[in-house]
Amino acid sequence: QYYYSTSVDHGYAYLFLSSGITSGGDYDLQDDADTIWSGADSEDHLGHSVGGGDVDGDGYADLLLGAAYADQGQTNSGSVYLIYGSASASSATADSAASVTFYGESSEDYLGAYASNIVGDFDDDGSADVAVSSYTAESVYVFYGASSLSGKVRVDTADVIISASGAGPSFFGYTLDSGDL
Numbered sequence: 304q305y306y307y308s309t310s311v312d313h314g315y316a317y318l319f320l321s322s323g324i325t326s327g328g329d330y331d332l333q334d335d336a337d338t339i340w341s342g343a344d345s346e347d348h349l350g351h352s353v354g355g356g357d358v359d360g361d362g363y364a365d366l367l368l369g370a371a372y373a374d375q376g377q378t379n380s381g382s383v384y385l386i387y388g389s390a391s392a393s394s395a396t397a398d399s400a401a402s403v404t405f406y407g408e409s410s411e412d413y414l415g416a417y418a419s420n421i422v423g424d425f426d427d428d429g430s431a432d433v434a435v436s437s438y439t440a441e442s443v444y445v446f447y448g449a450s451s452l453s454g455k456v457r458v459d460t461a462d463v464i465i466s467a468s469g470a471g472p473s474f475f476g477y478t479l480d481s482g483d484l
Contacts, residue, residue: 312348312372313341313344313345313346313347313348313349314341314342314351314370315332315339315341315342315349316339316350316353316366317332317336317338317339318336318337318338318339318392319335319336319337323335337392338392339394340368340384340394340396341395342373342397343373343396343397343398344373346372347370347372347373347382348372348373349368349384349397350368350369351370351371351372351416351417352367352368352369352371352383352415352417352418352420353366353369353419353420354366354419354479355367355388355422356421356422357388357422357431358385358387358422358431358433358449359387359431359450360431363387363389365387366385366388367383367384367420367422367433368384368386368397369381369383369414369416369418369435370382370415371415371416371417372413373406375404375407375455375457376406377408377410377412378410378411379410379413380407380409380410380411380412381407381412381413381414381415381416382397382398382406383404383405383406383414383420384401384403384404384405385401385402385404385433385452386400386401387402402453403452403455404455405433405435405457406455407437407457408440408459409440411439412440412458413438414435414436414437414458415435417438418435418436418438418476418478419478419480420435420479421479425445425463428447428448430448430449431448431449432445432446432447432448432449432462434446434479435458436476436479438477440466440476441466441467441472441474441475441476442458442465442466442467442475443464443466443476443479444458444463445461445462445464445465446461446462447463
């Protein structure tokens with residue numbers, strides 16, 4: 304769940320475990336969430352996009368949390384944080400909790416804005432791949448065998464980059480989805 308705070312704009316993502324949720328329950332984000340991740344810096348807007356799946360094959364769902372305004376050397380290059388799931392998780396900043404931080408190549412790429420980040424086996428080799436996008440760069444970036452990645456990963460190192468061509472903005476990459484086509 305994305306939460307926008309006008310005081311700091313870090314952004315937050317809240318995890319509620321299904322074991323603690325009851326039908327008809329009333330829950331407070333700050334008080335009742337099992338885990339809370341925050342953006343590392345003011346104006347990061349963590350939770351701008353959310354996606355996930357089992358990237359490392361351990362049976363736990365892993366999260367891909369977008370922070371469209373995060374700066375990784377470039378102003379508003381954006382970041383998508385891969386946080387591996389486990390039996391328990393601790394509240395932290397997304398950059399300290401993430402095993403992998405995908406980040407935009409240029410200023411104002413806004414990587415992780417709007418589009419759900421996708422986990423799937425796009426090359427049909429039996430291991431999970433990750434797709435993230437930047438609608439301002441008009442590109443989708445696919446990383447094969449994402450569980451082998453670690454640390455900070457700039458998107459121009461992706462295994463596959465699909466980009467829009469033509470005149471004018473197309474907003475290609477504004478949304479993402481996948482399926483058995």
